[in-house]
Amino acid sequence: MNILHIEDRRENRLLVRKLLESQGFTVNEAVDGLAGIEMAERTRPDLILLDINIPALDGYEVVTKLKGDARLSDTPVVAITAEGDRSRALALGFDGFIVKPIQITTFADEIRAFLGGKRETIDDSERAGHLADHSRRTVDRLEAKVRELTKANERLREVDRLKMEVLRNVSHELSTPLTPLVGYVKMLAGGEIGPVTAGQQRVLERMGASLGRLKELIDNLLNVTRFATGSVQLETSVCDVGAVVDGAVAALVERATRRAIRIEVGRPPESEPLIGDPVRLGDALRQILDNAVKFSPDAGRVRVEVRTLVEGDADRRLVEVAVTDEGPGIPPDERDRVIEPFYQIDGSVTRAYGGAGLGLAVADRTARLHQGRLVIMGGPDGGARVALRIPLRPHE
Numbered sequence: 001m002n003i004l005h006i007e008d009r010r011e012n013r014l015l016v017r018k019l020l021e022s023q024g025f026t027v028n029e030a031v032d033g034l035a036g037i038e039m040a041e042r043t044r045p046d047l048i049l050l051d052i053n054i055p056a057l058d059g060y061e062v063v064t065k066l067k068g069d070a071r072l073s074d075t076p077v078v079a080i081t082a083e084g085d086r087s088r089a090l091a092l093g094f095d096g097f098i099v100k101p102i103q104i105t106t107f108a109d110e111i112r113a114f115l116g117g118k119r120e121t122i123d124d125s126e127r128a129g130h131l132a133d134h135s136r137r138t139v140d141r142l143e144a145k146v147r148e149l150t151k152a153n154e155r156l157r158e159v160d161r162l163k164m165e166v167l168r169n170v171s172h173e174l175s176t177p178l179t180p181l182v183g184y185v186k187m188l189a190g191g192e193i194g195p196v197t198a199g200q201q202r203v204l205e206r207m208g209a210s211l212g213r214l215k216e217l218i219d220n221l222l223n224v225t226r227f228a229t230g231s232v233q234l235e236t237s238v239c240d241v242g243a244v245v246d247g248a249v250a251a252l253v254e255r256a257t258r259r260a261i262r263i264e265v266g267r268p269p270e271s272e273p274l275i276g277d278p279v280r281l282g283d284a285l286r287q288i289l290d291n292a293v294k295f296s297p298d299a300g301r302v303r304v305e306v307r308t309l310v311e312g313d314a315d316r317r318l319v320e321v322a323v324t325d326e327g328p329g330i331p332p333d334e335r336d337r338v339i340e341p342f343y344q345i346d347g348s349v350t351r352a353y354g355g356a357g358l359g360l361a362v363a364d365r366t367a368r369l370h371q372g373r374l375v376i377m378g379g380p381d382g383g384a385r386v387a388l389r390i391p392l393r394p395h396e
Contacts, residue, residue, distance in 0.1 A: 001115060002026045004045035006036035006062065007080075008054045015102070016049065016080075023108040033057030037065055040072055047115055048077045050094075052084040059084070060134060063093040076114045087122055091130035095119045168225035175218050182211050216290075220358040223283075224341045227365040234277040234369055236394075241271040241306060241319055244278055248285035249304065252293055260299040263289070267306035274319055274392040276370050281390065284366035287359035288323045288386045295327030295384070302326075309389065318372065322387035324379045335376040339364040363388065370394065 003025050007013050017027045028043055030036035032055040040048060048066065052059030059079060066072045079089045082100035089097050096114050098107075187193055189204040196204065226232045249263055256263050292302045303324045310317055330338055341361040363386075364374040372390035379385045 001046045002028065002043065003047050003049060003111070004028050004030065004036065004040055004043065005049045005080075006030045006033065006054060006059075007049070007051045008032060009051075012051070012100070016107075019102075019104060019107050020111065025108075025111070031055075033059070033062040036062055040066055040075075041069065044071065045075065047111065048075060049080045049098075049111075050077055052079055052081040052089065059094075060089070060092050061138070063089075067093040076119070078111075078114055086120075087126055088130045088134075090120055090122045091127040092134055164225045168222065171218050171221040171225065175215075175222065178211065178215055178218065182208070182215060185211060217358075220287075220362055223362050224358055224365075227362070227369075232280075232365075232369060234280060236275055236277055238273050239276050239278045239281065240273055241321070242267060244282045244285060245304060245306060245321060247282050248289055251286050252289045255290075256293045256302065259293075259296075261293055261296050261302060262300075263293075263302045263304065265304045265306075267304075268308075271306055271319065272308055272317075272392060274390060275394060276390060280366050280369070281388070284363040284388060285321060285323075287363045288388065291359050291386070292323045292325035292327070292384070296325045297327065300326040308392075311389075317392045318389045319392060320375075320387050320389045322385055324385040325383040326379070326381070327383050329378055329382055330376055330384045332378075338376070339374060360386070 001024075003020055005013060005016050005027055007016070007029070008031050013029050013031075017029070020027050028039060028045065030039045034056040036048075036050070036054075037057070050059050050062060054062075057065070059081065063077050063079075066075070066077055076095040077093065078096035078098060079086075079094045080098045080100065080102065081089075084097075086097040096110075096118065097120060098110060185204055185208045188196060189201060189208060223232070245265060245267065249265060253263060289302065289304070296302055305320075305322045305324070307320050307322075308317060309320050339360050341358055360374065360376075367374045367388055367390060370390045371394045372388065375387045375389055377385045377387075
């Protein structure tokens with residue numbers, strides 16, 4: 001026979017285990033109410049011994065949950081406690097009541113009796129009073145929990161706000177000295193300060209590339225914190241979608257070429273203009289393309305496609321700019337998570353791909369500001385297909 005004992009005190013669990021296992025019973029243990037419910041649902045015990053004063057959910061709440069489960073409703077649940085009221089325990093669903101300290105000489109026989117069908121009962125009139133009192137106590141406890149969770153949620157929101165403020169300030173402080181460094185390296189590489197040797201030119205080019213990546217990372221940090229604090233304002237105008245696409249592709253061509261990756265663009269001869277912020281949209285598309293290039297294999301292909309969609313009624317017209325790569329793809333259960341700042345599917349220090357997990361977060365927030373959305377799917381031949389869908393005319 002399989003017995004589940006739900007008890008938070010180790011010495012009590014040890015005593016019950018020794019008494020019952022010596023009589024041939026199998027004993028499983030849980031240290032709180034939630035763990036006890038989970039174990040009962042998993043192991044389907046023949047009998048449950050349940051202390052009333054336990055953490056998480058008390059014994060009365062646990063027995064209510066267990067008796068409400070059709071798979072466990074016939075399983076005898078016996079209170080084994082130094083606290084609590086026998087009458088109340090039986091009214092709320094317990095099938096028996098054993099008082100601590102347990103009687104060592106008769107304990108195993110009591111368990112056998114409950115396994116054999118013994119049930120303790122009380123009058124219906126007495127039961128009704130306990131049920132009404134239990135309902136009031138449950139409501140009071142739920143109300144206290146709601147207040148506690150509300151306060152905890154407020155604290156978490158404040159911590160999150162402070163975290164974003166710190167990130168924004170740190171990013172700004174890092175950006176300030178970086179800007180002249182980028183400028184000076186460009187001046188040196190361009191020979192504006194004096195002639196440089198071929199070896200020095202190669203070093204300066206590598207320094208410029210590294211500074212460029214660092215600047216992109218800091219800019220992304222600033223963007224994410226601005227989105228989070230609601231300080232991003234769109235500067236809208238009539239946008240040429242083709243020009244936005246061309247600008248984003250041009251920014252990634254050199255990086256792609258270094259790994260022999262082809263970026264192919266397919267779009268209609270004339271694309272309908274949209275009303276939006278061309279700078280923000282271009283940045284969002286660059287983030288998506290950067291991800292596609294980063295995750296593509298060497299000598300792979302990245303495809304950019306532009307098309308117009310009609311969504312819902314005919315008044316909801318959107319432009320879709322979709323980027324498809326030949327990389328490992330994004331698992332379906334991760335697609336909602338990769339748009340969260342700093343989240344990465346492989347977050348280990350030994351991961352194969354670099355980055356801070358900010359690119360798709362920036363693209364997603366940009367799409368939302370334009371009353372659109374970021375759509376992540378699998379590519380037709382593997383890889384990922386990430387699409388910006390932006391309404392041609394935003395609602396007022």
